[in-house]
Amino acid sequence: MALKIIQKVPLFWQIGIHRGPHVASVCPLTRLLRTSSAGQPSCVACPCVRRQGCKNPQSARGVRRLTTIAREPCFIVSSSVRLHRDSVPHLRLAQLHRPTAAEEQGFQRRLESCSSSRQVFKLLCSVEILSDTMAAAALHRVADLEQDGYSLKDPTVLEKDTIRALCLQLEQDSGRLTDAGLVSALLACTRLFLDPWSTLMVRLMSESQDRLDCGKLSIQQLCTLGKAMLAIEGPGCVILEQVMEHIQKQGPAQWSLSDLIAVYKLLQGGVGDDGKYSDLLNAMHTHSLTVASHMDSTAISVLLHALVTLRQNQAMPLVINLCKQAVRHVPYFTDEELTLVVGALIHFGLSDHYFVEALEKYVPTMAFTSHPETVTKVIQFFGRRNVLSPTVFDAVAESFVYRADNYNTSQVARQIMAFGMLGYLPPNAAQVFRKVENIVQTRFSQFQPRTLLNLLHACTLVERFPVNFVSKVFSSYFLEQLQEQDARMDRLVLAQLTQLYMTVKLECPFYQGPRLLPKYRVKSFLTTGRSIETPADGHLYNSVKTGLIELLGARSYFGSKVLTPYCYTLDVEIKLDEDGYVLPASQTDDVYKRIALCIDGQKRFTTNVRKLLGKEAIKQRHLRLLGYEVVQIPYYEFDNLETMTSVVAYLHQKIFPHTYRLSW
Numbered sequence: 001m002a003l004k005i006i007q008k009v010p011l012f013w014q015i016g017i018h019r020g021p022h023v024a025s026v027c028p029l030t031r032l033l034r035t036s037s038a039g040q041p042s043c044v045a046c047p048c049v050r051r052q053g054c055k056n057p058q059s060a061r062g063v064r065r066l067t068t069i070a071r072e073p074c075f076i077v078s079s080s081v082r083l084h085r086d087s088v089p090h091l092r093l094a095q096l097h098r099p100t101a102a103e104e105q106g107f108q109r110r111l112e113s114c115s116s117s118r119q120v121f122k123l124l125c126s127v128e129i130l131s132d133t134m135a136a137a138a139l140h141r142v143a144d145l146e147q148d149g150y151s152l153k154d155p156t157v158l159e160k161d162t163i164r165a166l167c168l169q170l171e172q173d174s175g176r177l178t179d180a181g182l183v184s185a186l187l188a189c190t191r192l193f194l195d196p197w198s199t200l201m202v203r204l205m206s207e208s209q210d211r212l213d214c215g216k217l218s219i220q221q222l223c224t225l226g227k228a229m230l231a232i233e234g235p236g237c238v239i240l241e242q243v244m245e246h247i248q249k250q251g252p253a254q255w256s257l258s259d260l261i262a263v264y265k266l267l268q269g270g271v272g273d274d275g276k277y278s279d280l281l282n283a284m285h286t287h288s289l290t291v292a293s294h295m296d297s298t299a300i301s302v303l304l305h306a307l308v309t310l311r312q313n314q315a316m317p318l319v320i321n322l323c324k325q326a327v328r329h330v331p332y333f334t335d336e337e338l339t340l341v342v343g344a345l346i347h348f349g350l351s352d353h354y355f356v357e358a359l360e361k362y363v364p365t366m367a368f369t370s371h372p373e374t375v376t377k378v379i380q381f382f383g384r385r386n387v388l389s390p391t392v393f394d395a396v397a398e399s400f401v402y403r404a405d406n407y408n409t410s411q412v413a414r415q416i417m418a419f420g421m422l423g424y425l426p427p428n429a430a431q432v433f434r435k436v437e438n439i440v441q442t443r444f445s446q447f448q449p450r451t452l453l454n455l456l457h458a459c460t461l462v463e464r465f466p467v468n469f470v471s472k473v474f475s476s477y478f479l480e481q482l483q484e485q486d487a488r489m490d491r492l493v494l495a496q497l498t499q500l501y502m503t504v505k506l507e508c509p510f511y512q513g514p515r516l517l518p519k520y521r522v523k524s525f526l527t528t529g530r531s532i533e534t535p536a537d538g539h540l541y542n543s544v545k546t547g548l549i550e551l552l553g554a555r556s557y558f559g560s561k562v563l564t565p566y567c568y569t570l571d572v573e574i575k576l577d578e579d580g581y582v583l584p585a586s587q588t589d590d591v592y593k594r595i596a597l598c599i600d601g602q603k604r605f606t607t608n609v610r611k612l613l614g615k616e617a618i619k620q621r622h623l624r625l626l627g628y629e630v631v632q633i634p635y636y637e638f639d640n641l642e643t644m645t646s647v648v649a650y651l652h653q654k655i656f657p658h659t660y661r662l663s664w
Contacts, residue, residue: 449478
């Protein structure tokens with residue numbers, strides 16, 4: 001192992017390692033190592049002034065130092081922290097007489113209540129006896145408070161005397177740390193973005209390698225070590241592969257629930273990418289089914305999120321089971337947990353009746369207080385699953401008026417998109433869309449082009465027309481930005497642009513702004529995959545077609561799936577002359593009236609209320625404005641017809657309500 005080889009290098013612990021400000025990490029065995037010019041250990045000078053005992057400032061550079069790094073995602077030096085033995089307070093890690101479990105739990109509670117690194121340091125200084133696990137927990141808390149993406153908000157936090165003393169103690173006592181304390185401290189150091197070639201990090205890694213070779217680490221300790229090595233060297237790390245070998249030696253059926261969750265999180269972190277360890281994952285899914293009923297809210301959210309990240313679409317039985325278990329936890333989920341759960345259900349396209357009911361009771365109590373992303377995910381879930389719940393939508397609409405100024409542009413757009421998808425206007429619609437207009441007006445430049453298009457298109461689905469902004473959308477500058485964001489400009493985007501333009505021309509005749517160039521228009525709104533039209537249900541369409549043949553006397557008297565010049569596709573088109581007689585579908589002359597039959601199956605309605613989706617409502621509205629007589633054949637009416645006689649009578653009444661029909 002690389003770490004074992006490193007341990008044998010003479011005077012390794014006295015070696016100073018130097019890097020430039022932006023040098024990526026390299027393979028450990030090809031790393032350039034340098035000692036002081038005298039070849040002897042030298043003390044460490046503090047960054048600005050020489051301390052007592054420093055005789056040669058040139059030889060004191062870079063020895064025994066911790067280097068913070070900004071990771072994108074590789075390690076890059078940004079600043080350094082030097083540990084001077086005589087300049088930091090002394091912290092004593094208890095080895096023989098460890099704190100009691102109650103004392104550790106009390107420390108952990110006090111640690112979680114800390115809202116700044118300064119409070120963490122103050123807490124550390126107030127503790128007389130500190131175990132290694134408590135020390136690691138303190139480092140983790142500092143990481144929680146200071147992490148900002150791939151760097152620290154304030155890298156100088158690691159220059160504080162308290163944390164330097166703690167790191168020095170961990171470095172000196174690395175061989176005497178418990179297994180749990182050792183691997184937890186190593187992981188905490190990676191979360192603080194310390195240079196993996198600092199003395200502290202190398203000693204912790206070396207000691208972890210020795211413990212790993214002994215084969216005594218528990219499953220959770222192996223997972224903690226694996227996460228640390230994943231952060232340091234990535235998924236190709238040799239030690240990480242060794243960790244996974246140890247994990248697989250003991251089958252998932254023998255793991256505890258906490259072990260199971262720990263392994264899922266490790267695999268989710270990048271170890272399980274590219275289909276690796278699929279057999280292990282399948283065994284874990286099987287075991288998870290047996291223990292799902294014992295999972296708490298945290299375990300359910302973590303597991304569902306892991307299944308999304310690992311793209312385990314074949315694990316639907318487990319997802320369904322977890323969804324059922326989540327019902328009883330809805331009022332107790334934290335905002336982050338509920339966001340993960342709802343996001344997973346959106347990803348897997350799953351909704352449960354009881355889960356929806358639980359959300360309906362819970363959302364009115366949290367719409368004004370929960371994190372904006374949580375509220376957005378919940379309303380997005382209802383929109384994606386076509387579940388129209390006035391209770392939920394009204395509560396979110398009311399909170400939107402008061403909270404939208406604190407939402408980011410994506411959250412604003414996704415909430416309004418849910419209303420557009422279901423074609424629902426809340427009681428305070430005027431206030432909601434006034435707020436939307438103000439946000440778009442003041443933050444127009446902050447919207448991503450695709451996000452803005454989604455928002456404006458959603459407004460048109462509920463007959464709220466953003467005339468003040470469409471001129472900017474149809475400008476060449478905006479369209480170029482849109483094309484830069486999505487080089488291919490997929491058909492859905494082009495269809496949205498086309499329908500937005502058609503809406504303005506049909507429903508806002510006073511609009512005098514720029515036209516949408518022909519190259520950005522589509523000829524048909526009906527496309528495979530995501531589409532702004534819903535294809536006709538095959539079984540319902542065939543049943544209606546049979547009835548129409550019986551009613552009209554021949555198949556030639558109506559057209560099927562007719563693409564109009566206005567991009568919409570008609571399920572059935574019937575042409576009439578001036579006297580009201582039916583013309584052959586192929587005839588183009590003397591057509592006085594066109595009847596568009598909308599054969600609306602279940603997918604064109606919300607799932608729990610018989611209400612047309614927004615995209616179907618706008619289609620029928622536009623067809624009427626274009627001169628078609630729209631006749632709706634909804635599934636819930638047609639499915640009640642049991643005989644052909646009743647089908648023909650129903651179609652006759654629907655299509656020709658004022659015409660008496662003789663047999664023919």
